[in-house]
Amino acid sequence: xxxxxGLLELAARVLREHPDAPAVVNAEVCHRSGHGLLVSLQLGxxxxxxxxxxxxxxxxxxxxxxxxxxDRKSYAEIAAYGVVGGQTVWVWDHLEPAQVIELLDRTxxxxxxxxxxxxxxxxxxxxxxxxxA
Numbered sequence: 160x161x162x163x164x165g166l167l168e169l170a171a172r173v174l175r176e177h178p179d180a181p182a183v184v185n186a187e188v189c190h191r192s193g194h195g196l197l198v199s200l201q202l203g204x205x206x207x208x209x210x211x212x213x214x215x216x217x218x219x220x221x222x223x224x225x226x227x228x229x230d231r232k233s234y235a236e237i238a239a240y241g242v243v244g245g246q247t248v249w250v251w252d253h254l255e256p257a258q259v260i261e262l263l264d265r266t267x268x269x270x271x272x273x274x275x276x277x278x279x280x281x282x283x284x285x286x287x288x289x290x291x292a
Contacts, residue, residue, distance in 0.1 A: 162196060163188055170198045171244055177221050181214035183250075194240070197247035208258045208265075213215050213241055216279035218250040221235055228254065228262065230273030237260045239279070 166188040174183060185201040200218070205211045212226070215237050219226045222241025229236045235258075238251035256260065257269065266285045268275050 162264060163233065166196060166198050166246060169244060169248070170200065172236055173198065173200070173222075173261055177218075181217050181244065191249065194247050194249070197249050198243075200248065200250045202250065202252040204253060208254070208261050209286055211252050211254060211258070212262070212282060215250065215252055216277075216283050219279035222248055224279075226277040226279050228259070228270075228275040228277075228283055 165207065170186045170188070174186065182203050183200045183204040185199070187199050188196060189199045190196055191199075193229055202211075202214050202218075203232045216226055216239075218224075219239035219241070222239055222243065224239040224241040227236075227238050227240065229238070234256070235254040237254050238249055241250070262268070262275075263270055266275075266277070266282070268277075
């Protein structure tokens with residue numbers, strides 16, 4: 160029980176320390192395979208790929224983390240897994256299949272193996288350059 164309380168306090172601390180970060184619509188403590196108990200911060204669903212990637216990349220920069228896109232069969236998870244105070248903080252959103260295709264097209268990356276990992280600055284730059292071109 161103490162671990163749960165500590166993680167809830169960590170979630171509040173992370174949100175307080177990043178007041179200008181993209182909006183979080185749900186904060187909770189959950190268990191994820193391979194990660195154990197962690198802080199989950201779900202972002203509000205945005206309709207456009209650029210809004211979603213900008214939000215996740217902004218949080219990735221705040222947490223000193225990479226941006227990961229993982230195939231979850233009916234959607235793709237776009238997330239940043241950071242470590243704060245020795246605990247995992249997971250900030251995430253969804254990508255629809257069409258958005259994954261757009262991301263592949265705009266970054267030139269491959270989704271072989273069902274996973275892509277991006278440096279957040281490189282991802283922001285790639286999408287900004289492709290959007291102007």
